[in-house]
Amino acid sequence: MTIRARLTLDPDFRIAPVEPRLFGSFVEHMGRCVYSGIFEPGHPDADADGFRTDVLELVRELGVTLVRYPGGNFVSNHRWEDAVGPVEQRPTTLDLAWRSVEDNRFGLNEFMAWTAKARVEPMMALNLGTRGVAEALQLVEYATYPAGTRWSELRRSHGVDKPHDIRLWCLGNELDGPWQMGHKTAREYGRLAAETARALKRLDPALSLVACGSSNSSIETFGGWEAEVLEETYDLVDYISLHAYYDPSDGDTDSFLASAADMEHMIRSIAATADHVAAKLRSRKRLKLSFDEWNVWYQSRFGGESTLEWAKHPRLIEDRYDVTDAVVVGSLLITLLRNADRVGVACQAQLANVIAPIMTEPGGPAWRQSIFHPFALTARHARGEVLRVEPDSPGIATEKYGEVPSVWATATHDPATGALTLFAVNRHRDGPCELEVKLPAHLAPVEHLELADADPSAANTAAEPHRVVPRPGTGLWCEDGTATLALPPASWTMVRFAAAAKE
Numbered sequence: 001m002t003i004r005a006r007l008t009l010d011p012d013f014r015i016a017p018v019e020p021r022l023f024g025s026f027v028e029h030m031g032r033c034v035y036s037g038i039f040e041p042g043h044p045d046a047d048a049d050g051f052r053t054d055v056l057e058l059v060r061e062l063g064v065t066l067v068r069y070p071g072g073n074f075v076s077n078h079r080w081e082d083a084v085g086p087v088e089q090r091p092t093t094l095d096l097a098w099r100s101v102e103d104n105r106f107g108l109n110e111f112m113a114w115t116a117k118a119r120v121e122p123m124m125a126l127n128l129g130t131r132g133v134a135e136a137l138q139l140v141e142y143a144t145y146p147a148g149t150r151w152s153e154l155r156r157s158h159g160v161d162k163p164h165d166i167r168l169w170c171l172g173n174e175l176d177g178p179w180q181m182g183h184k185t186a187r188e189y190g191r192l193a194a195e196t197a198r199a200l201k202r203l204d205p206a207l208s209l210v211a212c213g214s215s216n217s218s219i220e221t222f223g224g225w226e227a228e229v230l231e232e233t234y235d236l237v238d239y240i241s242l243h244a245y246y247d248p249s250d251g252d253t254d255s256f257l258a259s260a261a262d263m264e265h266m267i268r269s270i271a272a273t274a275d276h277v278a279a280k281l282r283s284r285k286r287l288k289l290s291f292d293e294w295n296v297w298y299q300s301r302f303g304g305e306s307t308l309e310w311a312k313h314p315r316l317i318e319d320r321y322d323v324t325d326a327v328v329v330g331s332l333l334i335t336l337l338r339n340a341d342r343v344g345v346a347c348q349a350q351l352a353n354v355i356a357p358i359m360t361e362p363g364g365p366a367w368r369q370s371i372f373h374p375f376a377l378t379a380r381h382a383r384g385e386v387l388r389v390e391p392d393s394p395g396i397a398t399e400k401y402g403e404v405p406s407v408w409a410t411a412t413h414d415p416a417t418g419a420l421t422l423f424a425v426n427r428h429r430d431g432p433c434e435l436e437v438k439l440p441a442h443l444a445p446v447e448h449l450e451l452a453d454a455d456p457s458a459a460n461t462a463a464e465p466h467r468v469v470p471r472p473g474t475g476l477w478c479e480d481g482t483a484t485l486a487l488p489p490a491s492w493t494m495v496r497f498a499a500a501a502k503e
């Protein structure tokens with residue numbers, strides 16, 4: 001059954017500029033994200049530093065702007081000193097988060113060399129699980145102080161003469177979660193985060209700091225955690241973090257396709273919580289949100305950390321993504337853009353092999369998963385300012401999120417070129433959606449791509465790496481400032497409009 005929907009694109013209705021930091025990713029020492037993911041000395045495509053150049057090319061194509069490192073749960077038991085200095089002198093250690101044996105061959109300085117080649121901004125996480133203020137200060141001094149002090153000279157003795165340019169620091173990871181090494185109550189964490197932030201800002205007032213928010217929206221302390229943490233840290237931090245993973249495993253596809261409703265609810269709730277704390281503190285500062293872990297994750301297929309055997313670089317949560325997963329990823333990106341006035345940083349978790357858009361085989365090829373494509377196209381074409389877009393579409397009843405609109409959309413307008421780009425998802429699975437788009441009359445479509453498939457479970461593999469790719473859309477008519485667009489069932493679509501050439 002065909003459904004009908006409409007929306008208006010008006011460059012005068014703006015939400016906020018597109019923040020490049022929304023197209024972040026995440027590299028954790030987990031499974032094969034680092035080892036045989038981005039780093040594999042001896043691979044035929046490895047450069048002199050051991051970085052896989054085939055993966056570097058895909059990272060640049062993906063359009064990633066920022067990468068969070070080194071965890072994740074990993075960071076909460078990590079000693080950064082173990083992973084710097086001469087490689088042959090680095091100890092082998094136990095990563096308690098993922099029951100993995102870590103040889104520390106790749107650490108801070110290798111990561112920073114990799115970010116330069118990938119052309120991405122680093123976002124570093126500090127261990128506030130098993131460590132505290134002193135160790136955080138030592139790491140920041142090692143990494144960013146120019147010279148002449150104990151820790152900066154140690155860095156220089158490791159062959160890194162110039163300080164690293166690292167502005168964004170996470171004050172720990174998911175410390176609300178009982179699974180976290182060094183799990184704390186909100187008050188305990190809030191006090192530690194505040195003291196760490198105070199000391200770090202004394203070292204360098206220009207640093208941007210991210211306080212840990214909740215690790216998901218279903219955890220009992222969601223909302224209350226943020227309120228308590230921000231009461232301690234509001235004036236000292238620049239962001240509060242959010243994490244969310246959406247699991248398709250239960251087969252409730254209508255709810256899964258509506259996952260963005262949960263992401264939107266989280267963003268609105270945490271923004272409101274931050275504003276509530278600001279009001280109590282009589283603060284005019286408006287805190288930004290850092291959605292620094294988000295993705296689709298078939299989490300219930302993972303038995304949990306306790307089921308893992310100790311191993312070195314094991315294959316962990318190497319989910320294979322299909323067409324529906326890519327549509328959901330596209331809708332989550334739409335949500336981040338729709339909330340660009342509050343979300344200042346976002347990182348898809350993770351980058352390679354571990355719930356990732358890029359897959360690799362040791363000694364073998366690298367390829368793009370289905371979820372690579374909506375990310376790459378959004379990162380490339382969302383330019384300028386995000387417009388306020390309010391689609392009017394029939395509702396879909398979902399088990400988990402109640403009634404949600406069948407069409408989810410956003411658009412950007414580039415004032416420099418006048419170009420408009422529309423990103424839209426049709427959540428309706430039983431038929432296409434005829435979407436009427438009102439837009440400035442001088443614009444005409446220049447590119448129309450969609451991710452859709454007669455087989456929504458189709459996926460890319462090493463043997464068939466181009467099975468799922470964006471294809472030119474066919475149903476688009478434009479006349480007198482109205483474009484009519486046929487969105488296939490359960491699909492993601494991008495249309496770029498530019499000024500029509502004069503005859």
Ligand code: AHR
Nearest residue numbers: 028072073074173174349
């Ligand atoms: O990305 C995988 C894990 O998910 C991260 O280590 C943790 O922060 C989150 O729970």
